[in-house]
Amino acid sequence: MSSEQEQQWSAVDRFFAELLTDPDPALDAALAASAAAGLPQINVSPNQGKFLHLLVRAMGARTILEIGTLGGFSTIWLARALPAGGRLISLEADARHAQVATANIARAGLAEVVEIRLGKALDTLPQLAAEAHEPFDFVFIDANKPNNAAYFDWALQLSRPGSVIVVDNVVQGGDVVDANSEDRSVQGVRRFNERLAAEPRVLATAIQTVGAKGYDGFAMALVTG
Ligand code: SAH
Ligand code: DHB
Ligand code: MG
Numbered sequence: 687m688s689s690e691q692e693q694q695w696s697a698v699d700r701f702f703a704e705l706l707t708d709p710d711p712a713l714d715a716a717l718a719a720s721a722a723a724g725l726p727q728i729n730v731s732p733n734q735g736k737f738l739h740l741l742v743r744a745m746g747a748r749t750i751l752e753i754g755t756l757g758g759f760s761t762i763w764l765a766r767a768l769p770a771g772g773r774l775i776s777l778e779a780d781a782r783h784a785q786v787a788t789a790n791i792a793r794a795g796l797a798e799v800v801e802i803r804l805g806k807a808l809d810t811l812p813q814l815a816a817e818a819h820e821p822f823d824f825v826f827i828d829a830n831k832p833n834n835a836a837y838f839d840w841a842l843q844l845s846r847p848g849s850v851i852v853v854d855n856v857v858q859g860g861d862v863v864d865a866n867s868e869d870r871s872v873q874g875v876r877r878f879n880e881r882l883a884a885e886p887r888v889l890a891t892a893i894q895t896v897g898a899k900g901y902d903g904f905a906m907a908l909v910t911g
Contacts, residue, residue, distance in 0.1 A: 699897040703732045713762060716790035720757030723786045729756055731898045735763035742767035745850060747823035752776040753807045753837050754829030758787030765796045774800045777807040811840040821846035828854040832874035835881040849909040856892050857903035887911040
């Protein structure tokens with residue numbers, strides 16, 4: 687992708703963000719603190735964060751599971767969409783990411799709504815399942831891509847008909863169509879898409895996106911059975 691092209695995508699992202707989304711000190715502070723702590727800047731974009739927020743509100747979700755917290759930017763967007771009494775559990779493997787996120791989430795006034803569970807998600811998901819929570823209404827999968835198919839299996843197990851599962855980064859700059867790619871993330875995303883296609887209990891689609899984060903996309907699955 688030419689840098690001219692990427693600059694245009696970023697300019698359009700800014701155009702919509704400035705038009706449609708009020709400045710938000712807690713979200714700005716979360717990004718600033720994450721950058722200051724040296725976290726990778728791979729959070730969802732503001733427009734994508736708001737899209738997740740609107741999805742959660744539109745469906746009236748009361749419980750959310752997130753896999754991959756980073757500094758809590760997507761977490762804050764999601765948690766703010768919950769009604770009073772709603773809960774969000776976010777799984778994060780990196781202790782420093784979890785620490786930065788905890789502070790960001792507290793600053794956003796969401797400490798009582800959000801619980802971060804530290805550990806590799808494939809370790810913490812079975813623990814979560816053993817606790818016999820109510821099913822999650824909404825699941826956002828956004829951690830290490832090689833495990834996406836496994837995360838999707840857990841998401842299905844922890845949800846109910848009517849739940850929605852969103853999976854980030856399913857386009858990988860277009861490389862998702864390259865069966866011979868040696869990139870483990872690309873292979874993980876390909877395996878996930880095949881898993882999604884073979885799953886009779888969901889209706890799914892995938893949408894390509896361009897913007898400040900380049901060329902990527904997300905998949906959405908509605909659990910039907
Ligand atoms: N959802 C965040 C971005 C997440 S980036 C946002 O949009 O703001 C991906 C995160 O997944 C990183 O913080 C990384 O440490 C975490 N991660 C990587 N492997 C993991 C694993 N096995 N289990 C849980 N989290 C993992
Ligand atoms: C990248 C982007 C993401 O949204 C993510 O979850 C992981 C990595 C990236 O651009 O490298
Ligand atoms: Mg992502």
